[in-house]
Amino acid sequence: MIVTLEPTRLALTAACLISYALVCVPPLLGWRRRKAHDDAERAAVQAAGPGWIVAHASQTGNAEQLAEQTAATLRLAGIPVRLCSLSALSRDELQRAERILFVVSTYGEGDAPDAAAAFVGRIMTGAVPLPQLPQLHYAVLALGDSSYAQYCGFGRALDDWLQAQGAQPLAPRIEADRLADSAIDEWRHALSHLAGTTDAPDWSAPAFGAWRLAERHWLNQGSSGAPIYHIELEPEDGVLPEWQSGDLVQVVAPAEPDRPREYSIASIPSDGRVHLLVRLHQHDDAPQGGTGVASGWLCREAPLGATLQMRLRQHSRFRLDGNEHRPLILIGNGSGIAGLRGHLRARARAGQGRNWLLFGERHAQHDYHYHHEWDALRAAGQLQQLDVAWSRDGAPDKGIKQYVQDMLPARAAALRDWVAQGAAIYVCGSLQGMAAGVDRALCDILGRDKMDELITENRYRRDVY
DSSP states (O other): OOOOOOHHHHHHHHHHHHHHHHHHHHHHHHHHHHHHHHHHHHHHHHHTTOEEEEEEEOOHHHHHHHHHHHHHHHTTOOOOOOEGGGGGOHHHHHOOOOOOEEEEEEEETTOOOGHHHIIIIIIIIIIIOOOOOTEEEEEEEEOOOSSSSSTTHHEEEEEHHHHTOOOSSSSSSSSEETHHHHHHHHHHHHHHHHTTOOOOOOOOOOEEEEEEEEEEOOOOOSSSSOOEEEEEEETTTTTTOOTTOOOOOEETTTEEEEEEEEEEEOOGGGSSSSSEEOOOOTTTSSSSSBBOOOHIIIISSSOOOOOEEEEOOTTTTTTTTTTSSSSSEEEEGGGGGHHHHHHHHHHHHHHHHOOOOOOOOOSSHOOOOOOOHHHHHHHTSOOOEEEETTTTTOOOGGGGGOOOOGGGGGHHHHHHHHHHHHHHEEEOOOIIIHHHHHHHHHHHHHHHHHHHHHHHHEEEEEEEE
């Protein structure tokens, strides 16, 4: 029997196949290009003889940027070098390598960055002990924040582990408190000595510029939570710089010019302004209350039209790079909706509608930030699924509180289906509670091996604080 298809059915079938190809092929090609580049660089280093490896573990991109500058300095001195994420280092490479420079951040209270999770689980704490590494000579630049009790905790743990493996330090560990210039200069000096050159590329960060506070709105009046404000800023010279969704800004408060604060950007360049979502940090233990220096100035003290110093910063670990054509699962709470809003606006502008937002806050009546936008995106078919959790709208007096991570088990089947279709997962919000709870729930649903695979493929990205 010969079966013929009607022209309409043929056209629909072809359209489905084309749509599937548009979703699946670009990420696959991007992954293949990145893998081919890594393989080519590894082969070039091996062909040139014993070279160097610069391995980075970064959460917000600072360690990765410093590692890139470190590798560029070595190449300028004619030294073959491979630049890679720490989790991309294999056991065999560690056992063969003679010189590795590690540039690593610490996340939260002594935790390893997401980009180092696979290395820690597979090699540092793996079930199969790694043989000794007496041939390896190394140096560690550890980035951290001394306001945390476990300052530079991961960098110190990595250094201790390397020495326990018999590796030999090329120089004492250097610790950089909030990217202190003195520590970065010390690293550059040590690098110049190791590379045998005083010539180096420019490592200086972009200068701060003058921005104007254009708009400010209190979004959650009546909430039991701390006040949260939508803030819009524009450059005083009228020239709007470029950025991508997922990027950050560094804001200098007049009362504390040496400690800029970072905030996720909640807008895209076509919006014409930088949008921020800032929660007023309140010191309950201070006399008569008190507020955070930066958040207090941005939310309450600065008049509209006030000038502030600010600069934009790439946040490579939270950009859409490589995931532009994938389905996106966006998970966040509180002011973390800022980074997710930027991605949703970028996706809507690009016509990418396969998006799923899971968001948690306190009260639906007061804390449903940007809900009119989510309604509009759903009506336009650009937000396929929306799930919300309100921790104070159930029965909190009876200990019944639902947080965003509590929604995930009931949606396990859908999560597995989206991931199987190539989805990337982005998490933005509080590190304690939400992000840790979401990570545990995802591990329970997908399995630790799958989560490590998503991290390696840059399909699990977090901007948490």
